[in-house]
Amino acid sequence: MSPRQVSDGRPMVPGPAPVKLLAVDDDQHNLVALQAILEPLNQELMLAENGTEALRLCLDHDFAAILLDVRMPVMDGFETAEMIRSRKRSRRTPILFLTAYRSDEQLFRGYDLGAVDFLFKPIVPEVLQSKVKVFVELRRSEELLQRQTEDLKRTERRFRDVLEAAPDAMLITSEDGRIELANSRVDMLFQYARETLIGQNIRTLIPEWECLTAGRVREPAAQVEIRQMGVRRDGTSFPAGITRSPFRASDAVLVTTAIRDITSQVDAEARIQRTNVELERRVAERTAALSSSNEALRQFAWAASHDLQEPIRTVLAYTQWLSEAVNGRLGERESGMLAVIENHALRLNQLLGALRQYIHVSESGQQEWAPVDCNEVVAGTVATLQTLIQETGATVEWSVLPIVPSIEILLMQVFQNLISNGIKYRSHERAPAIRISSATTKAGWMFSVMDNGIGIDSQYLEYIFGVFRRLHAVEHSGTGIGLSICKAAVERLGGCIWVESTPGSGSVFNFTLPRDPHRESRTQ
């Protein structure tokens, strides 16, 4: 066996199935002799004593070679060969004639009938062996070739099946876009008969198609669907999702291009896009409407508080002037009436002042952000409230508080309102005690202002933060705006405020301040 055969991997070893040989001779002895000579080849030798038998065997078997005696009674070798050749199955079977006569006439006739060789009697065993061996190998090669062809056909069939079963239109092209294969979905998608596409350039279908590789084969993970326009035979186009997968075939790089009609997807996206734009527009409109109505309300409130201020200030001043002017000339009853007018004018004046303060606190812009030391703010507030604290015997204590990024005036409003509320709404049974503490949280700080006052019924815990919301009679002298101011101020500082309370034993007002107030306030 030569090295070339080994490298080709031809299955000569071990033991391939023996090939069939046929020996035809009317002389039993000759047959036995042929049998003996061919034995070492280890092939399956069949024997026939006449042409008829040989023809019968040829019907059932494919022989690698037929050794045919020329001189036989009834039907000689040439006649037999003619018959063998006339049959489809054995048309190409190599025939070696065995003859004792070297006559040119015989040779011509034999070759004419398709003989491949002549062997002259007496037979030289080595010569016969080597000649037959050639036919055995020839047959083996044929068989191998046939098997490989079948394998190839099967593989190709499977490949085509896979291509056909693919959910997308699939095209296999060379790197420059020449179409080598297409599945039936290509016909459906592009309205071309598939056969007419083979050999055309894929750019007929996808004008913008580009080879992904430029000579190199990418990793499959790098293949992504891109969007290009597909063009049908009638010239209409559609949005196509295209995935290209180059692969290295034996002699060249081929590119599989999968094509999907994504019209509905693109339409859906466009619809979503339109909906989004519409939504954004509506939100913007709504926001603009809200903020302009907010601004209008704010201006109204400001103007109202201002315009109401003037008459009530005048009423108050003139009531006082009148009572000064008539000093001592009025009876107790009339003096009492004047006092009622004065008190209510005073109260209305207070309310308007508080309302202005609330509007001022809720306004955006203007005030400066700076680091604020809460200890100083609380100390300042306590100093401001000194009279109230002394009158009520209150104590105000605070732990070490942080320095926070804030607007000082707003923070002052918060502490002042919470501390004065804690004192105002005190229990009759004990001196008011206010404790202020702080804790660090993930986003910033939480402050707690705890009192030992009358507490708040749980159903009012949110109610009390509204404007002009009061739970108590004038005896507590609140304006009903203090907590609204706290809420507006804390929210402007980017935090939130809430209260926990046990009626009868006290309340804790908690509020948070963020470490990064600008980001927090933007998200509100």
Place this chain on the structure above:
Amino acid sequence: MTGEVNANRPMGGKPVRILVAEDNNADVWLIEEALKRQSLAFQLDHYLTAATAIDAVKTCGAGGSPVPDLLLLDYNLPGGQGLEILAAAAANPNLTDVPKAILSSFLRPDEFQDAIRMGASCFIPKPASLTEFLRDVGTKVVDLLYPAGASKGSSAKRAG
């Protein structure tokens, strides 16, 4: 507090002339009362609207018309703001040295800044309490007419 003596204040002499732009007559009476309690001899030229006040301010000192010693301008006036009277006053060179006070029960910080920018000398709040009103307006007016540290020459000149 009423009757507190200002050291620079000359005794006797001609009454001071004060231009008042104020739409609330009640406030004008209160201002008069405050000045009386300062024992100040004064004459008020009172204008109820911004328009009439602006006309008056434009012509002060022209053609022998008198130049006031002080302008008291309410910030909120019908038909225009006190700021517009300030602008008209600033355009009249005869009023350059005359103090101009803005009155209001309340001014926002930005409103106050605007007033100062437009040439206001100061802001006089109108307190709600009678006592405070009479005291604050009275003393502020006297301080403006007879500023501490001003030379006798200048006050004498204004008095003359």
